[in-house]
Amino acid sequence: MADENDQWSQRDYRHPAAGWGAAGSVLKILAKEGEWVDGPRAVFRMNHENGGFDCPGCAWPDDLKGLKLDICENGIKHVTWEMTRERAGKEFFAAHTVSELRTWSDRELEAQGRLVGPLAYDAASDRYVPVSWEDAFTLVGRHLRGLDSPDGAAFYTSGRLGNEASFLYQLMAREYGTNNLPDCSNMCHEASGRALTAALGTGKGTVDLKDWETADALFIMGVNAASNAPRMLTALAGAQRRGAKIVHVNPMVEAAARKTIVPHEFVDMALMKATPTGDLNLQVRPGGDMALMRGIAKVLLERAGSDPKAIDPEFVERHTAGFEEYRALCADTPWEELERQSGLSRERILAAAEIYHRSRRTIVSWCLGITQHEHGVDTVREIVNVLLLRGNLGREGAGPSPVRGHSNVQGNRTCGIDHRPKPEFLDRLAQVCGIDPPREPGLDTVRVVRAMHRGEVKVFVGMGGNFAMAAPDLPYTAQGLRKCDLTVHVSTKLNRSHLEHGREALILPCLGRTERDVQHSGLQSSSVEDSMSMVHLSVGMKRPASPHLLSEPAIIAGIARAALPDSVVPWEDYVADYDRVRDTMARVLPGFEDFNRRVRLPLGFRIKQPARELVFLTPSGRAEFSCAELPDVVPAEEGVLVLQTMRSHDQWNTTVYSDDDRYRGVKNLRTLVLMHAGDMRSRGIGEGDPVDIESVSKDGTRRRLEGYLALAYDLPRGSAAGYMPEMNVLIGAADHSTQSDQPLMKNVLVRITPAAAGRAAAPAG
Ligand SMILES: Nc1nc2c(c(=O)[nH]1)N[C@H]1C(S)=C(S)[C@@H](COP(=O)(O)OP(=O)(O)OC[C@H]3O[C@@H](n4cnc5c(=O)[nH]c(N)nc54)[C@H](O)[C@@H]3O)O[C@H]1N2
Numbered sequence: 005m006a007d008e009n010d011q012w013s014q015r016d017y018r019h020p021a022a023g024w025g026a027a028g029s030v031l032k033i034l035a036k037e038g039e040w041v042d043g044p045r046a047v048f049r050m051n052h053e054n055g056g057f058d059c060p061g062c063a064w065p066d067d068l069k070g071l072k073l074d075i076c077e078n079g080i081k082h083v084t085w086e087m088t089r090e091r092a093g094k095e096f097f098a099a100h101t102v103s104e105l106r107t108w109s110d111r112e113l114e115a116q117g118r119l120v121g122p123l124a125y126d127a128a129s130d131r132y133v134p135v136s137w138e139d140a141f142t143l144v145g146r147h148l149r150g151l152d153s154p155d156g157a158a159f160y161t162s163g164r165l166g167n168e169a170s171f172l173y174q175l176m177a178r179e180y181g182t183n184n185l186p187d188c189s190n191m192c193h194e195a196s197g198r199a200l201t202a203a204l205g206t207g208k209g210t211v212d213l214k215d216w217e218t219a220d221a222l223f224i225m226g227v228n229a230a231s232n233a234p235r236m237l238t239a240l241a242g243a244q245r246r247g248a249k250i251v252h253v254n255p256m257v258e259a260a261a262r263k264t265i266v267p268h269e270f271v272d273m274a275l276m277k278a279t280p281t282g283d284l285n286l287q288v289r290p291g292g293d294m295a296l297m298r299g300i301a302k303v304l305l306e307r308a309g310s311d312p313k314a315i316d317p318e319f320v321e322r323h324t325a326g327f328e329e330y331r332a333l334c335a336d337t338p339w340e341e342l343e344r345q346s347g348l349s350r351e352r353i354l355a356a357a358e359i360y361h362r363s364r365r366t367i368v369s370w371c372l373g374i375t376q377h378e379h380g381v382d383t384v385r386e387i388v389n390v391l392l393l394r395g396n397l398g399r400e401g402a403g404p405s406p407v408r409g410h411s412n413v414q415g416n417r418t419c420g421i422d423h424r425p426k427p428e429f430l431d432r433l434a435q436v437c438g439i440d441p442p443r444e445p446g447l448d449t450v451r452v453v454r455a456m457h458r459g460e461v462k463v464f465v466g467m468g469g470n471f472a473m474a475a476p477d478l479p480y481t482a483q484g485l486r487k488c489d490l491t492v493h494v495s496t497k498l499n500r501s502h503l504e505h506g507r508e509a510l511i512l513p514c515l516g517r518t519e520r521d522v523q524h525s526g527l528q529s530s531s532v533e534d535s536m537s538m539v540h541l542s543v544g545m546k547r548p549a550s551p552h553l554l555s556e557p558a559i560i561a562g563i564a565r566a567a568l569p570d571s572v573v574p575w576e577d578y579v580a581d582y583d584r585v586r587d588t589m590a591r592v593l594p595g596f597e598d599f600n601r602r603v604r605l606p607l608g609f610r611i612k613q614p615a616r617e618l619v620f621l622t623p624s625g626r627a628e629f630s631c632a633e634l635p636d637v638v639p640a641e642e643g644v645l646v647l648q649t650m651r652s653h654d655q656w657n658t659t660v661y662s663d664d665d666r667y668r669g670v671k672n673l674r675t676l677v678l679m680h681a682g683d684m685r686s687r688g689i690g691e692g693d694p695v696d697i698e699s700v701s702k703d704g705t706r707r708r709l710e711g712y713l714a715l716a717y718d719l720p721r722g723s724a725a726g727y728m729p730e731m732n733v734l735i736g737a738a739d740h741s742t743q744s745d746q747p748l749m750k751n752v753l754v755r756i757t758p759a760a761a762g763r764a765a766a767p768a769g
C-alpha cells in the first residue's frame with residue numbers, strides 16, 4: 005500500500021520550463037548519486053569545445069560558442085546515471101537466481117549499479133556467473149560459426165554507440181555475412197529517413213543550429229522538447245526574442261509551448277525572468293498532422309491566385325517535380341475532410357497558414373508524434389511539400405529538422421548500421437575492407453522478433469539498449485529472446501533484456517562514454533554525429549567503473565576474432581588505435597574525407613547535405629512533391645480511443661528515474677492514463693479512478709492493462725496518453741506501419757472502462 009509519502013498527485017504545472025525547477029532537480033540527483041565532486045566536474049567537461057565528452061543524452065547539437073554551459077537537467081541525469089558508485093558485482097549475481105531477478109522491477113535492476121565483469125548464464129544454478137573475456141568470446145564464436153546461415157544471427161544497436169564502434173560492428177556483421185542490423189532507429193525515425201530520402205535524396209534534416217537562430221517561423225511538431233530535447237528551449241527562447249513566431253503542433257500543450265528560463269542565462273535565472281516559447285498551439289487529433297499540413301498548403305495555393313508571393317514559383321519551377329499534381333490534390337481535398345482529420349477548425353488552420361505565409365524563413369521540426377504512426381512517411385513528405393511550396397530549403401533559416409533520439413542514433417546510420425544498405429555503400433565497403441558483404445536486405449526490429457519465433461534467428465547480440473522492454477508486445481518479444489540459442493548483451497547496467505535470455509547467455513559490460521578508454525596507443529576518443537550532422541570527438545575522463553570493462557570496439561573485435569578466424573580485417577590494429585578505424589572510415593563513407601584531421605577541429609565538422617546545396621539525389625534529380633491520399637485517422641468504431649505511449653520527464657527510454665513527470669504536474673504515479681474529461685464522464689470514470697485498458701491489434705488479438713488510474717488532462721476528445729515502456733504490452737507485434745515498419749507507438753487503439761474489480765495497479769516500483 006502506498007504510504008503518505010508516496011501518495012500520487014496531479015495538478016497543472018505553471019512554472020517556466022527549465023529554470024530553477026530544473027536546477028533544484030539537478031542538485032537532488034547529484035546528492036542522491038553521491039556525486040558532489042565528480043558530478044559537477046564532469047558536467048563542466050561535457051559538450052565542450054576542444055575536449056570533454058559528448059552528452060550521452062539526446063542528439064540535440066551542442067552550442068559551443070563562447071563560454072556557454074550548454075547542458076540541461078536531463079543530460080545531467082544521464083551522466084550521473086552512468087557515473088553511479090553502485091556496482092552489481094559477482095556477489096550480487098551469486099545471491100540471486102535469474103528467476104528471482106525477473107520478479108524485480110526494472111528500476112531495482114538498474115539500481116544495482118554498473119556491471120563490473122563479463123557474466124555467463126549457468127542453467128544448472130539459474131544464475132549469471134563470472135566468465136573470462138576469452139571464454140565469453142569463444143562461446144559467441146562457437147555459436148556464430150555453428151549457424152547454418154549467417155542470417156541466423158541478428159545484431160541490434162541502441163543509439164549510444166560511437167561512430168567508430170558502429171563502423172566496426174556493421175563490418176563484423178557483414179564480413180560474417182548478414183545485414184540483420186536492427187536498430188532503435190527502426191522505432192524512432194525510420195519514417196523520417198524514408199520520407200526525406202524519397203523527397204530530397206538525403207535521409208537527414210538539412211538545417212543546423214545557425215538556421216535555428218535565423219528562422220522567422222518555427223513549427224514544432226510532435227515532440228516534448230522540454231523533457232526530451234531540453235536544449236531546444238534555448239533556441240525557442242532566442243527565436244521569440246528576435247520576433248520569430250513559434251507554432252506548436254501537439255495533442256497536448258507541452259511545457260516547451262509555454263515559457264522557459266534558459267539555465268545558462270544567469271541573469272534571467274537570478275531574476276526569474278521567463279521567456280514565452282509559443283505563439284500558437286494546435287492541439288491536433290492523433291495522426292492529424294498530415295491533414296493540417298495539407299490544409300496549410302491548400303490555403304497558400306488558393307492565395308497564390310491573387311498573391312503570387314504566397315508560394316515561390318521560381319523555386320518550384322527550378323527545383324521540384326510533381327507540383328501540378330499536388331496542387332490539384334490540395335484543391336480537391338475538401339475543408340470538411342481537413343477539419344475532421346486534423347481535429348482543428350478551419351480558422352486554426354488558417355492561423356497557422358498565416359504565420360507560414362508571413363515568414364520568409366521557416367523550419368519545421370518533428371519527432372515521434374509524427375513518425376510513430378501508420379502514415380508517418382506520408383506525413384513527413386507532406387511537411388516537405390509545404391516547405392517546398394515556399395522554397396524553404398537550401399537557404400539560411402529554413403528547412404526540415406527532425407529531432408533525433410539517442411545521442412548518436414544518426415551517426416549509427418551514417419556509419420553503416422542499416423538493415424537496408426545502399427549498394428554504393430556495400431561496394432565501397434567491399435573495395436576498401438576487402439570483404440564480400442551480403443546484398444540481400446536484413447531484418448529490422450519487428451522482423452527480428454518474428455524470425456526468433458520461427459526459429460530463424462538463433463543468436464541475438466544487443467549492442468547497448470534494452471531490447472526486451474523497448475520493442476512492442478513485451479511478452480512476445482521476451483518469448484522470442486528465450487527461444488534463441490544464445491543472447492549476448494553489451495551493457496553498462498543490468499536490465500530486463502539480460503533476464504529474458506536464450507538457452508545460453510552472456511552479459512558483456514562495457515565502458516561508458518564518460519570513462520577513459522586507454523588502448524595500446526594511449527587514450528582513445530570516439531566520434532558522434534548530432535541531429536544536425538555535426539561530427540565531433542568525445543573523450544571520456546572518468547576512471548572506469550571497473551578495471552575489467554572493455555570498450556565497445558574491443559568487444560566487437562573480440563567477437564569478430566572468435567567468429568571469423570580467417571578475417572581479412574586488422575581487428576587488433578583497429579582496437580589499438582581508433583585513428584586507424586577513422587582512416588578506413590574516411591575511405592568508405594562519403595563526407596568523411598580527411599576524417600582524423602577534421603574531427604579534431606575545434607567544432608568538428610559538418611557532413612555535407614547535398615539537399616542543402618539544392619542537389620537532389622532523387623530519380624528526377626529534383627525535390628519530389630508527394631501526392632498521398634489523406635489517411636482516415638478517426639477510429640471507425642464507437643468508443644475506441646487513440647492512445648499514445650510517451651516518456652515522462654523523469655525517464656530515459658526504458659530507464660525510469662522516478663515516478664514523477666514534473667511538467668505534466670504528476671507526482672508518484674506511472675500507472676496512469678491521461679484522458680479528456682468528457683471521455684471520462686461518458687464512461688462513468690471519475691478523477692483518479694482505476695480503469696482497465698484493452699487494445700485491439702491489427703490482427704484482431706486483444707491485450708490488457710488493469711487498474712491504471714485515469715486522470716483528466718487537456719487532450720483532444722477521443723485520445724489518451726500513458727507511459728512507455730510499460731504500455732508496450734498493449735502494442736501487438738502486428739501493429740507496425742506498412743510504410744516504415746515502425747511500431748505504432750502513438751496510435752494504439754484502446755477501450756477504457758472502469759476497473760472490473762475497482763482495484764488499482766501495483767505501483768511500478
Ligand atoms: N530526457 C529524455 N530525453 C530523451 C529521451 C528520453 O527518454 N528521455 N529519449 C530520446 C529518444 S530515443 C527519442 S526518439 C526522443 C523522443 O522524443 P519525443 O518525440 O518528444 O518523445 P515522446 O515522449 O514519445 O513524446 C512524443 C510527443 O509527441 C506528441 N504526440 C503524440 N501523438 C502525436 C500526434 O499524432 N501528432 C503530434 N503533432 N504530436 C503527437 C506527444 O504529445 C509528445 O509531446 O527523445 C530523446 N530524448
Ligand SMILES: Nc1nc2c(c(=O)[nH]1)N[C@H]1C(S)=C(S)[C@@H](COP(=O)(O)OP(=O)(O)OC[C@H]3O[C@@H](n4cnc5c(=O)[nH]c(N)nc54)[C@H](O)[C@@H]3O)O[C@H]1N2
Pocket residue numbers: 161162163164188189191192372376409410467468469470471473474475494495496497498499514515516517556649650651656657658659727728729731732735749
Ligand atoms: N511504447 C513505446 N515504446 C518505445 C517508444 C515509444 O515512444 N513508445 N520509443 C522507442 C524508441 S524511439 C527507442 S529509441 C527505443 C529505445 O530503446 P533502447 O535504445 O534499446 O533502450 P534504452 O532504454 O535507451 O537502453 C538502456 C540500456 O542501454 C544500456 N546502456 C546505457 N549506456 C550504454 C553504453 O554506453 N553502451 C552500451 N553498450 N550500453 C549502454 C544500459 O544497459 C541500459 O539499460 O524504445 C522504443 N520503444
Ligand SMILES: [Mo]
Pocket residue numbers: 188191192409410
Ligand atoms: Mo528513439
